[in-house]
Amino acid sequence: MLSSSPPSPPSPPSPPRRNVLWIMCDQLRADYLSCYGASPVSTPTIDAIAKRGTQFTRAYVNSPVCGPSRMSMYTGKSMRAHGVHWNDHPLSVAHQTLGDYLHPHGIRNALIGKTHVIPDKQGMKRLQIAPGSALGQHLLKGGFEAYEHYDGLYPSPYHRGTAYQTYLEGRGYKGDNLWHEVANSGRDAAGNILDGWLLKNNDKPAVVDEGDSETAWTTNRALSFLDEVAASGQPFVCHLSYIKPHWPYMAPEPYFSEFRDVAIPRAVRDEKERQTVHPLLAAYQQQPAAVSFADEACRRAVIPSYCAMIKQIDDHLARVMAKLEATGLAASTMVVFCADHGDYLGDHWMGEKDFYHEQAARIPLLVALPRTGDSSDDSARGNTGHDGSSRAAGGGRAGQHCDRLVSGFDLLPTMLEWLGVDPERPTIEGCSLMPLLHGTQEATTPGDAPSGAAASGATWVGGGAGGGAICDRDFIVSEYDHSMLLVRKRLEAYHRRNNLPLSPLAHCRSYMLFDGRYKYIASRGYRPILFDLQEDPDELRDFAADRPSVLRRMAEGLHDWALTDHNQTTFTHRQIAEYDELGDGFFIGYWDEAQIADVRAELSTGDRPHR
DSSP states (O other): OOOOSOOOOOOOOOOOOOEEEEEEETTOOGGGSGGGSSOSSOOHHHHHHHHHSEEEEEEEOSSSSHHHHHHHHHHTOOHHHHOOOSTTOOBOTTSOOHHHHHGGGTOEEEEEEOOOOOBOHHHHHHTTOOTTSHHHHHHHTTTOEEEEEOOOOOOTTTTTTOHHHHHHHHTTOOSSOHIIIIISEEEOTTOOEEETTSGGGTTSOOSSOGGGSHHHHHHHHHHHHHHHHHHHOOOEEEEEEEOTTSSSOOOOTTHHHHHTTOOOOOOOOOHHHHTOOOHHHHHHTTSHHHHHHTSHHHHHHHHHHHHHHHHHHHHHHHHHHHHHHHHTGGGGEEEEEEESOOOOTTGGGOOSSOSOSHHHHEEEEEEEOOOOSSHHHHHHTTOBOTTSOBBOGGGOBSSEEEOSOEEGGGHHHHHHHHHTOOOOGGGOOSOOOHHHHTTOSOOOOTTOSOOOTTOOSEEEESSBTTBOOEEEESOEEEEEEGGGSHHHHHHHHHHHHTTOOOOOGGGOEEEEEEOSSEEEEEETTSOOEEEETTTOTTOOSOOTTTOHHHHHHHHHHHHHHHHSOOOOOSSOHHHHHTOOTTTTSOOTTOOSHHHHHHHHHHHHHSSOOOO
């Protein structure tokens, strides 16, 4: 018998499942990927991500060193705000990370590889948070689920007990520290260990078989995770964080031999740079890595291995992309590819990272939304951009280049908006890049961005905290603290030689303000440095003495940035804007009821009553 009652209304459709695969490489230069130009390495897998989505051509780190840069990406805050000034500095428990935003929504935030997170054990002790508790484990890992936490860089005795060491032992390798003796060292003809830490030995292949290398093992763990979440159906962020091509620059066969005879790119440097009278640059050019890479023999030993490690990563990423397709996850997963900073490799007579030239501070950044299907389907849906590029699912444009100024701390709000998580964005300094992925704002050319003295870095245009707003930047800022480097000691020696007062540790800071054309680098106690990337794209000349008006404008911009609040954590800008001082019934300082009424009227209309 059929029921005579009216049918129940249909249930509202559940929001589509969305995921993020966030790939990061450590110390990867943008110009060593073929999608970014004349690279010595062909990277078809990474290039394919660029073709599927948006390639950002002017993405810069918030600090050109691993720990501070990554903490900016994980918190959405500048180095000044999160307080991690160098690699071994703990991240305070006061700061929310990506995992803190995702956990209440049931979204897994899994780590496979490296983070450089140093836990705030003192803060946990002060708050009586047990390390073994669920909250304690969450804080110890920087908000990540440690599916496979592996930071690499394990000199003795720190390697013991790592999953990778155990894996290599199971594969039959012998030695006390297999990270050092096998994965990151070579052998001479007599079988003696050639220490991979020493750059002179980077012209030898790593002992480890390619299939057992750090890159291969990390990829295998990522594939296992993707199988797991495909079966469970739980939404996720998978942070696949490769250790390479960071030093030790040791590449396994067959990649080592493939690139041993690669054409070494010409070093971007000029003898005049070595004759600089600026003490800060001179101190960086005297760093051990800088002295080593000034020798072409060092570049010939290292750069082929650096290229080989990049090619190996690209090949293994092909396995990851295939797994996304095979599991069906590709239809719901945003793919983000980036680096935490670059590598000088001898350019500007420098090695490592740590300063603000393009080789170190600019990073590759690719963001691809899921595809809708074939190109004919995209065209039928009207998903074709004005430049002929197709759109990905959700309106993202495929194959576009965006030259707006973006920073590492923009990644967190971008991923949160894609996942539908509202993080009370005003407490985050970064801006979501989603509107740019949709192609809703034209890209600018270098130097076009407004750079007036009143600029404070970024302005929200339209939309709001719920999404859809466009971040229009006048400039980006990067910071560095050189107190942990030999740079500080060399500057102290310079001050003694010249009878100058020594700077306190708190002054061992430098700042880069970049408006798309000019890079202004300031450090307390020294004159500024100014690069003009329009007139001198290789940054070989310091224009500080020739551009006084530019120096004033850039100094004012940095001053305005410094006077802007960077530490809002508990009371958001939205709450401040909505605050009503009369709402709690406290009438402090009012003479009579008429004055209260006048203020209520002013709060309501914005106009002060005239009596």
